[in-house]
Each structure stands twice: as structure tokens, then as C-alpha cells.
Amino acid sequence: MLKQRTLRNAIKAKGIGLHTGKTLNMELLPSEPDSGIHFIRTDIDENIKIPALVEYVGDTSLSTALMLDDIKISTIEHLLSAIAGLGIDNCTIKVDGPEIPIMDGSSSPFVFLIQSAGLSEQDQIKKFIKVTKEITVERGDAVATIKPFNGFKVSFKVDFDHPVHKQLPSESIIDFSSTSFVKEVCRARTFGSFSEKEILQAKNLALGASESNAIVFGENEIMNKEGLRFNDEIVKHKMLDAIGDLYLLGHNLIGEFSGYKSGHALNNELLKKIISEEAFEIVQFENMQNAPISYTRPPFGDA
Numbered sequence: 001m002l003k004q005r006t007l008r009n010a011i012k013a014k015g016i017g018l019h020t021g022k023t024l025n026m027e028l029l030p031s032e033p034d035s036g037i038h039f040i041r042t043d044i045d046e047n048i049k050i051p052a053l054v055e056y057v058g059d060t061s062l063s064t065a066l067m068l069d070d071i072k073i074s075t076i077e078h079l080l081s082a083i084a085g086l087g088i089d090n091c092t093i094k095v096d097g098p099e100i101p102i103m104d105g106s107s108s109p110f111v112f113l114i115q116s117a118g119l120s121e122q123d124q125i126k127k128f129i130k131v132t133k134e135i136t137v138e139r140g141d142a143v144a145t146i147k148p149f150n151g152f153k154v155s156f157k158v159d160f161d162h163p164v165h166k167q168l169p170s171e172s173i174i175d176f177s178s179t180s181f182v183k184e185v186c187r188a189r190t191f192g193s194f195s196e197k198e199i200l201q202a203k204n205l206a207l208g209a210s211e212s213n214a215i216v217f218g219e220n221e222i223m224n225k226e227g228l229r230f231n232d233e234i235v236k237h238k239m240l241d242a243i244g245d246l247y248l249l250g251h252n253l254i255g256e257f258s259g260y261k262s263g264h265a266l267n268n269e270l271l272k273k274i275i276s277e278e279a280f281e282i283v284q285f286e287n288m289q290n291a292p293i294s295y296t297r298p299p300f301g302d303a
């Protein structure tokens, strides 16, 4: 049977918060079968666990933030994307401040951490969210759609009115039956323009933003000396964000997501509609052979 997965060991990391600019200490810990993903703010109350589920999403303006009463944790999506991409069902994340460290702006450092901690299979059977009907949400000209597909597939198209973006690929499709999150997605960094950064910093936001944790666009060029990690890094990052957001349904998804200019807010609207329209069923696989290949591949690749 296809079993649930958690971390083998606990592991700690330290990093800068994108918005506060402060150093944060984070710890990822194994957790019980069927417990899901939870966040704990150790600086407020060690006993309050905030579930990584769509009903706890409090703010989607600049990142995806979870909220329980007045306890908030922001910038969870890159970590959650790594957790989803590695098929981790149960994990507790402790952090001593209001956001998850931005690390290098991608999911790659989280993948590395989790790889160092190791993964462990649990005795309980893994559950999936299987999409049973097509759902679309729109906001302005942005669109996000989910539809039935026997595997996991993500496509995304961006359209930025910026001279640098115009020279880069605007579209990508990934079918996870033939490649992996680690290989194709996890290294894609977040991005922003120099002028956006100045506007945000005037509002006391993005205080930790720099070329070490984002792709930064100048007027006509990319400011990062090392350039892009791959040619379609921008669109791949949007896919990375969507994979993290989709995991707020609570389980890995069997279905196809496509986004056009979609962001955290619209992705969350899509999740709410999937739930309100009951466009899914929970499935599990007693026989591994019946499970989609996307979910039976080794999480860190074949090497």
C-alpha cells in the first residue's frame, strides 16, 4: 500500500524573514500519522498548532499567511511547496517569529533540509484529494482552473508588462509522472522589481528582500550577478507557489492545475470553491500499482 510519510528526524534552520528582515529560528519535526501539517509560533505559545489548511488562511496579499485567532504565520508557501513536492503527509513546523525564513527565495533549501533529516514511511495509508470535476475561478484577466487528471500536472502562463519578462518564456507545463518537483521546480526563486521593493520597504514590508533571496528586475535587466537558474525560472516559481497553495487542501492532489496570471489570492479562491462545490473525493491506494506514477517515484529523484 502507499503509506503516509513524515520526517525521520527533527532538523533546525535559521534564516532571514522577508518582511521583518529579522533572523528567525525554525525547526521541522516528525509528527503522528493522520495529523497533517501544523505550524507553531514558539515565541507566542508552544501549545497552539495552526493547521496548514485553507480554512486557516488569513492573508494572501503578498504571501500566503495562516491565522488562528490573532496568531499569524506568513510566507509559508515555499516551505509548504517543498513538503507537498516531497509527498510529506505529517510534519510540525516551529518558528520563533511571524514568518517562515525566506532562505534563497526558492524551495531548494527546504528540500535540502528535509533530505538531511530523512523521510520515514508510517504504517497508515496515504490519502489523496482526487479532483472529480472541473472548477474555474477568475479575477480580472487572471484565471485558475483545476480538472480531473489521473496524476499530477501543473501548467502556468504569466504575462508581465516588463522588458525583461518579454524576453523570457511565459509558459510551462509539467507532468509529474515524467519528472520530479526536486528536478524541475524547487530551485525556482521568487522575483520582484527594484521599484516594487522600494514601495514595499516604504511601508515597512520586504525589509529582508535582497538579491540573495529573490530575482530582482531593474528597468531593463536582471540585477542578480549570477543571472537566472533556468530560462523559465519566473514561470516555474509561479508553479512552485501554486503547488504550495494547493497543499492547503490537506493532501497531495490527483488532478491538473492550470493558472494564467494567478497568485496566492486566486489560488485560495480556487481551493474554497473546490471545497464548497465538493469537486473532489478522498482516495487511497491499497495496491501501489493503482497509484499515479507521480506519487510512487522516489521523492529526491532516482540518483
Ligand SMILES: [Zn+2]
Residues within 6 Å of the ligand: 077, 078, 190, 237, 241
Ligand atoms: Zn513564491
